[in-house]
Amino acid sequence: MGLARAAVNxxxxxxARRPLGGSAVTLGRQHVYVTGDEVRAMARTHQVALQPIxxxxxxxxxxxxxxxxxxxxxxxxxxxxxxxxxDYSDYEVPDAILDLNAPDTPPDLTAAFDFVLDxxxxxxxxxxxxxxxxxxxxxxxxxxxxxxxPSSNCVEHGFHSVSPTLFADFYRAxxxxxxxxxxxxxxxxxxxxxxxxxxxxNSPRFIPLGQLDGQIWFTFAIATATAESTIATPQQWIYxxxxxxxxxxxxxxxxxxxxxxxxxxQKLSGSPALQRVARRVIERWRGFREWTRAKSKSLPYxxxxxx
Numbered sequence: 001m002g003l004a005r006a007a008v009n010x011x012x013x014x015x016a017r018r019p020l021g022g023s024a025v026t027l028g029r030q031h032v033y034v035t036g037d038e039v040r041a042m043a044r045t046h047q048v049a050l051q052p053i054x055x056x057x058x059x060x061x062x063x064x065x066x067x068x069x070x071x072x073x074x075x076x077x078x079x080x081x082x083x084x085x086x087d088y089s090d091y092e093v094p095d096a097i098l099d100l101n102a103p104d105t106p107p108d109l110t111a112a113f114d115f116v117l118d119x120x121x122x123x124x125x126x127x128x129x130x131x132x133x134x135x136x137x138x139x140x141x142x143x144x145x146x147x148x149x150p151s152s153n154c155v156e157h158g159f160h161s162v163s164p165t166l167f168a169d170f171y172r173a174x175x176x177x178x179x180x181x182x183x184x185x186x187x188x189x190x191x192x193x194x195x196x197x198x199x200x201x202n203s204p205r206f207i208p209l210g211q212l213d214g215q216i217w218f219t220f221a222i223a224t225a226t227a228e229s230t231i232a233t234p235q236q237w238i239y240x241x242x243x244x245x246x247x248x249x250x251x252x253x254x255x256x257x258x259x260x261x262x263x264x265x266q267k268l269s270g271s272p273a274l275q276r277v278a279r280r281v282i283e284r285w286r287g288f289r290e291w292t293r294a295k296s297k298s299l300p301y302x303x304x305x306x307x
Contacts, residue, residue: 001026001027001028001029001030001031001119001120001121002030002031002032002033002119002120002191003030003031003032003033003034003071003074003119004033004034004190004191004192004195005033005034005038005191005192005193006184006186006193006194006195006307007119007148007220008032008034008038008039008042008074009042009307010148010182010195010197010220010307011078011146012039012042012043012045012046012048012078013046013307014144014146014179014180014222015046015048015078015079016046016047016048017179019048019079020078020079020080020114020115020144021078021079021080021081021114022079022080022081022082022113022114022115022143023080023081023082023083023084023112023113023114023115024075024080024082024083024084024113024114024115024116024117025083025084025085025086025109025112025113025115025116025117025138026071026075026083026084026085026086026117026119027086027087027100027116027117027118027119027121027122027131027135028085028086028087028092028094028121029071029085029087029092029093029094030071030074030117030119031058031060031063031071031191032058032063032068032069032070032071032074033063033068033191033192034068034069034074035055035066035067035068035069036055036067036069036073036077039069039074039077050077050078050079051076051077051078051079053073053076053077054073055069055073056069056070056072056073057069057070057073058070058071071083071085080114080115083095084096084109084113086098086109088100096108096109098134100121100122100125100127100130100131100134101125101126101127101130101131102130103130105133105134105137105138109137109138110137110138111137111138111139111140111141112138112140113138113139113140113143114139114140114142114143114144115139115143115144115145115146116135116138116139116143116144116145116146117146118131118135118145118146118147118148118149119146119148120148120149120150122135122147122149122160123149123150123154123157123158123159123160123161123162124158124159125159126159128159128160128162132147132166132167132170133231135147136170136171136174136176136225136229136231137231139225140225141225141226141227141229142224142225142226143224143225144179144222144223144224144225145171145176145221145222145223145225146220146221146222147167147219147220147221148184148218148219148220148221149161149162149167149218149219149221150162150216150217150218150219151163151164151183151212151217151218151219152212152216152217153212153214153215153216153217154216162219163219164181164182164183164200164201164219164221165236165237165238166219167181167219167221167223168181168200168201168221168237169234169235169236169237170232170234171221171223172234172237173232173233173234173235174229174230174231174232174234175226175228175229175230175232176223176224176225176226176229177223177224177226178201178221178222178223179222179223179224180201180220180221180222181200181201181219181220181221181222182197182198182199182200182201182219182220182221182304183197183198183200183212183217183218183219183220183299183301184196184197184198184217184218184219184220184307185197185198185213185215185216185217186215186216186217186218187215187216188216190216194306194307195218195306195307196303196305196306197220197303197304197305197306197307198299198301198302198303198304199301199302199303199304200219200301202302203300203301203302204300206238207299207300211299212299261282264278264282265278265279
């Protein structure tokens with residue numbers, strides 16, 4: 001579990017949208033890879049006011065020797081007044097023991113926090129569905145959950161690498177507001193190097209296999225709990241959309257009715273022969289488009305900049 005320099009930058013970017021503060025629970029103690037001066041410089045960039053907390057170095061000597069802050073100091077600078085660290089064991093002296101594989105969240109941790117921080121933890125939990133449900137249960141209405149999870153080229157880092165659709169579909173099914181989902185291209189110097197960040201949420205979400213390049217990719221996600229939030233089991237959005245379109249068209253069109261392909265096939269519904277020709281053209285066009293995108297390694301997501 002750790003907060004890279006770029007991850008702290010992303011947290012401050014989120015705090016500029018809506019200030020972070022109150023109570024926070026973190027999945028494990030965080031290794032922090034940023035100095036106090038760097039945090040203050042990033043806060044000025046995002047026009048975020050920090051709390052006047054005196055710098056406190058990390059408790060691990062190797063991190064402290066580089067001037068890196070403790071997790072407690074960093075989170076208090078950002079604005080959190082109460083910080084609870086949960087972990088499976090007492091190895092790093094957490095504030096509470098929580099097995100993220102367990103099915104139930106303890107009552108004293110349920111709906112108890114304004115912010116749940118998962119910065120590289122749930123991929124190490126065998127029952128990742130149970131882990132993400134714990135995150136959703138621990139946040140109170142109006143509070144936020146933050147995930148930073150490997151998505152590509154992270155073999156042996158943990159049990160899982162995830163697609164961004166996991167967070168988008170889970171939190172929408174649970175009636176959260178999904179605020180941000182980004183794909184982050186990360187250099188080999190993950191703790192200190194700059195990350196290129198792309199907006200997954202507000203763009204066409206499906207990309208062909210092989211689209212990402214050979215660098216490390218993580219997903220950054222922020223979701224806000226509402227008064228109606230619950231725990232639900234999602235279906236992947238692309239199949240839900242296909243099933244809905246098929247039901248609306250009587251099973252004859254497996255395309256979203258509001259898409260260009262769906263509108264074309266609907267206009268040709270009176271001619272099965274023309275529909276078959278149109279389907280072949282659509283499939284060939286999509287194949288060509290996926291081939292050209294995969295060859296160029298270009299993403300159909302807006303570039304949000306370097307963090």
